Amino acid sequence: MKFKTLAIALCAGLVAGAANVEPLNLTLSGGNPGGLWSLLGAGMDRAVKASDPNSVITYQATGGGFANIGLLGANRTDLGMVHDAEVKLALTGQPPFPAPIKNMMAIGYMYNWAPMHFFLNKSIAEEYKIDSIDDIASSKAPLSIGINRSGNITGNVALFMLAEAGLDEATLSANGGSFVRAGANEQGELMKDGRIDMATNGIFIGHSSFRAIDENVDVVLLKIPESVIEATNKEFGTSAYTIPAKSYTNQAEDVDTMALGAMVVATDKMSDETAYTLSKAFVDHIDEIRGVHKAMAQLTPELMVSQTVLPFHPGAERAFKEAGLLK
Incomplete structure (x- = not known):
């Protein structure tokens, strides 16, 4: 009888404890x-x-x-x-x-699944024969490149990836180009107005800012060397990702990248x-x-x-x- 009473008391205590969990x-x-x-x-x-x-x-x-x-x-x-x-x-x-x-x-x-994208004006890509981010430095193209604002990690990642591909700020400046700090939606407007030639960001595929770029500007999505992807993942703890073919108008093939x-x-x-x-x-x-x-x-x-x-x-x-x- 004592054991039965004890068991009932324990059960009651457990139920009461569960009921008293604070919101x-x-x-x-x-x-x-x-x-x-x-x-x-x-x-x-x-x-x-x-x-x-x-x-x-x-x-x-x-x-x-x-x-x-x-x-x-x-x-x-x-x-x-x-x-x-x-x-x-x-x-x-x-x-x-x-x-x-x-x-x-x-x-x-x-x-x-927020992959890094690198959109380049198609006419410039064709003129300078750029289809990958590691072509930019050697192409000598005087690009204005949109980079997210300071305090946004995608700006850090973009700069790291470009540097791994041979394009640091000194090289870009020597080519007559520059980095332009701007948020996602701002980069779309800057590309539309021709004030930047390239947009970079890490957001979901088909994000409104990317759709605006794809719909209003003739752009190509640049490829990224595997070595750059691996170095970025090691540096930032991110993961490999593939943007499927046809995600954007001029994208005929899958593009391998990394995702935040x-x-x-x-x-x-x-x-x-x-x-x-x-x-x-x-x-x-x-x-x-x-x-x-x-x-x-x-x-x-x-x-x-x-x-x-x-x-x-x-x-x-x-x-x-x-x-x-x-x-």
Whole structure:
């Protein structure tokens, strides 16, 4: 009888403990108010609410991944959206970070399919016989090349890839060209007006800024040497990717490149229980996140655990192990 009473008490305690799990109340630092990361924030909020209607994830617009890592490093936000390449720089204290940031822990990968594109005006490509980024330096073409603004990791990646292909700023300047800092949509306008000859960025295939370039300017998508792709992946922790043939008007063949990914990151200050509840909600209600944009249709629980640049938070790891996603 005593054993039976004890068992009932233990069960009651477990049920009460489960019922008393605190609702989540977290801030997610993202990027632009109307960008994909803000949509992902809304999807994550819906996912945690599907598990507990009283839970909330509040989206905070910021300058992007670099800014979010700074906030995480200072423990001034609960969660941050960051690119894998940005994390790689932060862990080793490379610019723009003055020192290594070591307190970050992964919650889950959101996507890894934002490939680097290099669009060149077709008439210039034909005149100087350029079909790959490693042709640019030797061609002596005086190109104006769009590079994303400082603080955006795709600008760092583009400059690294071009330098690996032999085109650093000194070489470009000697050829009579220059780098022009401009955001994704700005580069489309600059190409349309003939103020730049080449656009570079790492965004989803068919992103609106790329569609604008493809529809309004006669451009070709340049090839990238395998050695450049390998060096970039080693430097930034990114992955190889192929842009399928016919993705753009003048693209007859597949183009191999590399792709950036983005993940949700917490800090070691987050409790295991909070990280567990958060990650479990993401897995159990992944459709809430997938549904924010057609570009997110590829998101799976398996993809969520596929990042390799950061250790998972112990709470997240527990949730993923329970779901059979990690051993």
